[in-house]
Amino acid sequence: MKLSFDQTITRQSGEASRREWLETNGLGGWAGSTLSGTHTRRYHGLLVAATNPPVGRQVLLSKLDETLRINGETYELGTNQYPGAVYPQGYLHLMQFRKTLFPEFVYQAGGVTLRKTIAAVNGENTTLVTYEVLEAPSPFSLEWLPLVAGRDYHSMMHVNGDVQMGNLIGDGVLHIQPYADSANLFISIPGAAFHEQADWYYNLEYAIEQYRGLDFREDLFSPGRFSLELREGDKVGIIVSTESPLGRNAFALLDKERRRREMLLDNQPVKNDWITTLTLAADQFVVKRGDNLKTIIAGYHWFSDWGRDTMIALPGICLTTGRFDDAKNILRAFAQSVSEGMLPNRFPDYGEAPEYNTIDATLWFFVAIYQYRQFTHDGVFVRDEMLPVLHDMLDWHFRGTRYQIHVDTDGLLYGGVPGQQLTWMDARVGDWVVTPRQGKAVEVNALWYNALRIFAELARDFGQGELALQMALKADLAIESFNRQFWNPEKSCLYDYIDGDYRNDNIRPNQLLAISLPFPLLTMDKARKVLQVVEKTLYTPVGLRSLSPDHVEYKPVYGGDQWHRDGAYHQGTVWSWWLGPYIDALVNVKGRQMGTRQARQVLDNLAYHLNEAGIGTISEIFDGAAPHSPRGCIAQAWGVGELLRVIRVHQLFDSPVAETLQPVQP
Template sequence: MTFDATITQDFNQAVSREWLETNNLGGWASSTISGAHSRRYHGLLVAATRPPVDRQVLLSKLDETLIIGGQRHDLGCNQYPGAVQPQGYQYLTQFRRDLFPEFTYEAGGVTLRKTIVALAGENTTLIQYEVLAAEASFTLELLPFLAGRNCHDFRHADDSSQPDFTRTDDVFQIRPQPSSPDLFISVPGATYEPRSLWFYQLEYAVEQERGESTHEDLFSPGSFSLPLDLGATVQILVSTSSPAGRDAAALLAQEQQRRTALLPPNAAPDSLQRILTLAADQFIVRRGADLKTVVAGYHWFTDWGRDTMIALPGLCLTTGRLADARLILQAFAESVSEGMLPNRFPDSGEAPEYNTVDATLWFFVAIYHYRQASGDDEFVRETLLPVLLDILAWHQRGTRFGIHVAEDGLLSAGEEGQQLTWMDAKVEGWVVTPRQGKAVEINALWYNALRIASALAYDFSSPEKGQEMEAQASQVFAAFQPSFWNADLGCLYDCLPPDGLPDASIRPNQLFALSLPFPLLTGERAAQVLAVVEKHLYTPVGLRSLSPEDPRYQPIYEGSLRQRDGAYHQGTVWSWLLGPYVDALLHVYGPDLGRQKARQVLDALTYHLREAGVGTISEIFDGQAPHRPRGCIAQAWSVAEVLRVAVELQTE
């Protein structure tokens, strides 16, 4: 994807588009096309110091200046209250996103191309400069901005003495703050000039929109200078470990080869499958020494059980990364406690949190798809099936947060002050959508878990277990429609609370009765549910979380944390739901008309790949047109579900 000067030299257009490079550890390099940071999370080296968590913004920026014939041309860009200075975006003639983000600048007769690469498996960012045109020799000056803080925090100037670089050959070393790791910068052939400067009140516009703190101070200890000529190439390594003696060109070639090997063969450069295959790679990261997990979203999420299991088929199975899928399933199987998968692993490495009812049930669905894709019966039989059977036993006798099987066989969950489903917004003790009792998608998942475990038990020589779970699944099937069917609206109730009337909110959760491997609705009722969802919830970028006709509907996601969380599942659009929506289209309309409608759904989304996070899919969008992207610029299950159905439509 290429953006010309009509975008790159329009500040508002350029600052609204972000690029992201990740390192498969949980760290990243990221900013806007303009070069001005718009979030506290932007940085040139954001290191995952305990992969995949404890992310530290070490080097925030490395702003460039071209000194040509004694005249300075600042390529950097920063936003301050009421001002943008310098305005280097005016020299940016092209931004291109393919394997890596590339920036082309033209100033004073010099054309300079910059490529930024996060190297897989290490906290290292490589920045390459190539001189494509130059009438004479010139100097490239580089000004580092240091942060040295947790990615969720801000840095502010203080009176304490600030560090300077120490130098060994071409490697410069500094500790940005006493609590941060050391930062190493390899700048071959550079001259370093110490010059302590604070840059005050850098303004992050997106934080302001989100009702958060907005300003930060950053420190620069000095600048690097490099003489350059036509045809010159300079490769700079920024890392948490010394890059002394490393061949930057070889590292770049190695990363280029790694990413190229991920790509589907014969896919067009601008195809949805190719773009999203590269995006999918950004979420699969290391957990511990030898396991894998999935970062739920950039820039602030860690790995969440629910998101991981929903995303696993699209991220790993449709891309042929079966070994990664196995390591992810193993990591979460080892984390099961009292029949529950973790909801999330906190960012600073604390003990996992288990406040979820659906992550555990999605685990069954992920295993079902893994077995279908891999045929890895030994791993499923020996490692995973015992865990699944233990999970079912815990659910039968009851586990945390009131999760238990009711007399009618349906699964009930929830207690005061807890939010256990994917609609899990909670702020200042306020649970926005508690959904206590029997939630519709939870019981669709419960039915699928029983059917999947039953089939595995039969296949792996446990017919008694298989028969027992088959009988439980039949009980769920028999109870589901009489309990959940809303004859007045021609769709399903969203939740059956322990006391009181059924919740008739029109939400997308009812889709899972159609879209999972073992559907609970077919025929006319399935068509009615799909029609209600399409009428009330469908948008080109996903499904609304609540009908606009509901008095609680919130059309815009912005403002303070309380305002945003109040809108999160009360009308906000979620793009990951396009996956189950396409599954439901195929289920209701069949392979021919269903595929035609599904392709229209994907075609309607593609414009979004050129806004917000370029080449990836955002977490959420406003409920009302123009459906402005919000939340994380890159969300694992958003990318995964769209990629999954795109590949399925292409291969069927």
């Protein structure tokens, strides 16, 4: 893995501040910021705890800024953005950043060389920060300034009189519950002295929040400072947690977490730079739900678990990485939440009832179960626990369920009501549904056909021959109607959706599912034409555009306030996850030899992005226009998962991540 930067990047404030690191804890919480240490998002923090896993997130400790004092000189290692000023400018002392199993920072100041490592502990709301003094000409003092937020992760904190100071409960251990409705916060720095001094730090600015048209200034509270005398060869291990750290050792916890991550890599049957990098990235999305179940966080920093995203991501995140038990528990978690034959679209942040405004998440559930069986050969689980759920889902779709979702007389699936967004193109601003697509959507019906074929195959294999035949006949009707109604002879591709006599001919990536899913729907001649149209109009080095650039509604840049952002979300914005179906289509249509060769080139074209935004992971979206700047979430489950899946399924092992990871010009 060559995920590293020297001072040509780290000592440039702009370059260092647009690259981000992320550590997650398997509960839905995290630690994360930029290389420079400047927070650019309200979601950045050293301990963002999931108090009701995987949600209930609170930014407890925003920062722990360091100051080094030696021989009468003072060197600030932290960095913050204030109105019109960057202060302090600790990034000038950052000589190197690298991401291996953990993010590591090397600072040099006053002749002292410090290596800092940050790690989130799996299964705990705990962040570790360790320091090793690699060089020091003489003893020196290191100070830490805790900056406390104590707020919900979507909100911002401002100066107030309600914040609590906290108290020492042991050697270098501070306990503080900032507010009555916030979780407990413990900071342990063994051997350090704590100097109580209440201060507010005003108007820290978060640049990305400003770009997004949101409130971007925050005040943070500090109860005082820690200080510790150090010399060459010393090590310091800090524990930041919602639970008491008394009796615990940061380095022991770090070693345990290191072994856990090394085991994830050791379990991979193929060693490859892409697989190594993306296996660690995939680990960040698998989190706890309830007492014994698991789920997949859709993206960091603001998503929870979504039905559609989870089912698309699951094969790559869990199955290709050998996390079969996690996959089973995720499928169980969602099966338990099925209502009227529908998988939930999302679980809200604050414990409200799940939302079911999705037509395709349920159908992706069939695909995920099909791939689970292919990878695990676990027929007992599929037969006993999943098959009855799938049968009930199909029955509901034939009878009709929410939002007019029902099977029409032509065997195709119809869905939609005014004011609702049911497909993956689900942006909505107030009452404005940007891409409503009411009727029979092309990708929905490709998934519907696959759901019928998958169920027919499973029913046959498990001795339910008559039921299998019934579903196979319904699949035959669906594919015949699909080819007759969706083919657009003028553009030599598929209509995006149809509603009665209306045919929407927007060029979007949705039609790829007709040639990329386990059971394709088109003849090879039509498949070649669809792929050619998609490649010509939608492909970019980082994903597929959501709308052809020649369309009047095409938006080349994703940015601005929510109205502008959501208006562009599916109107040209590039989505990384579509590289998975695209690579499937390349291999299916162009043949294994030519298809895999082109697929490897797709990976080579994307490699630079691993060092561009979220280090070692894949962003959610990008601008439709070059240079395709990354936007949205810095780490997206289906983007990571789909790449892992196609790399393993199509054996794209001969294309390691380029050593320099320099941008490839489109």
